[in-house]
Amino acid sequence: MKPKDWKPAIYARHARYVSDLGLPVLELLDPRPGERILDLGCGDGELTRVLRDRGSEPVGTDPSAEFIAAARELGLDAREQDARELDFEDEFDAVFSNAVLHWIGEADLVIEKVYRALRTGGRFVAEFGGYGNCAAIEQALVAELELRGIEASTASPWYFPTTDEYHDKLAAAGFTVRYMELIPRPTPLPGGMLGFLETFADSFASLVAPDRREGYLSAVCDRLEPLHRKNDEWIADYVRLRFEAFKG
Numbered sequence: 001m002k003p004k005d006w007k008p009a010i011y012a013r014h015a016r017y018v019s020d021l022g023l024p025v026l027e028l029l030d031p032r033p034g035e036r037i038l039d040l041g042c043g044d045g046e047l048t049r050v051l052r053d054r055g056s057e058p059v060g061t062d063p064s065a066e067f068i069a070a071a072r073e074l075g076l077d078a079r080e081q082d083a084r085e086l087d088f089e090d091e092f093d094a095v096f097s098n099a100v101l102h103w104i105g106e107a108d109l110v111i112e113k114v115y116r117a118l119r120t121g122g123r124f125v126a127e128f129g130g131y132g133n134c135a136a137i138e139q140a141l142v143a144e145l146e147l148r149g150i151e152a153s154t155a156s157p158w159y160f161p162t163t164d165e166y167h168d169k170l171a172a173a174g175f176t177v178r179y180m181e182l183i184p185r186p187t188p189l190p191g192g193m194l195g196f197l198e199t200f201a202d203s204f205a206s207l208v209a210p211d212r213r214e215g216y217l218s219a220v221c222d223r224l225e226p227l228h229r230k231n232d233e234w235i236a237d238y239v240r241l242r243f244e245a246f247k248g
């Protein structure tokens, strides 16, 4: 699957909360001065910058040339690379990733590449969408496609596994899982539901003819409004899967 085409300005406007809410997983990582840390899917480098400010030596990777340019503007070592094509070997004390792994269906391949990138004893600490993440939103996107007679079964680009499923994948690659938790996290959307859909749901919307997309997204919002809008605030039904695993 082709990586999503991110636009840093739109991301900053509608999705800055995604990196802001990444601080708990960064605390789980507990970066130490001098550690070499790979930030897998670093986006525009907001969390990579925190890693550097805490004294570690981060390298960020992301498949988006625009994100990598934004991260380099922050003076970071950022490299344009798809997670499925990582070519590091035995060189990092830790691999860190926030809000990225749910965009990559080939989880086994990515876990294998991360394992190879770590030195023995190194840790893989990450958080991403887990089982049930944004389920109501996904159902509304699919339902409105089906209402328009559009085949929706392959529209979702997202991978939201259970803890058992992801634990088994990590273990099969050789990792020892020290901690793993599925965390329901209802999340206010600063750009509203439309901002969320415009930022994250283009693989659904692109199935609708361009002149009908606005109507489609508005119908998705109408479906979600009774349960996901309180006064003027839209809330998304986020569920995060957070874990720490070691290369044995």
Ligand code: BEZ
Pocket (backbone or CB within 6 Å): 018, 099, 100, 129, 133, 134, 158, 200
């Ligand atoms: C996220 O990156 O946080 C996200 C993306 C798609 C669906 C839900 C969450």
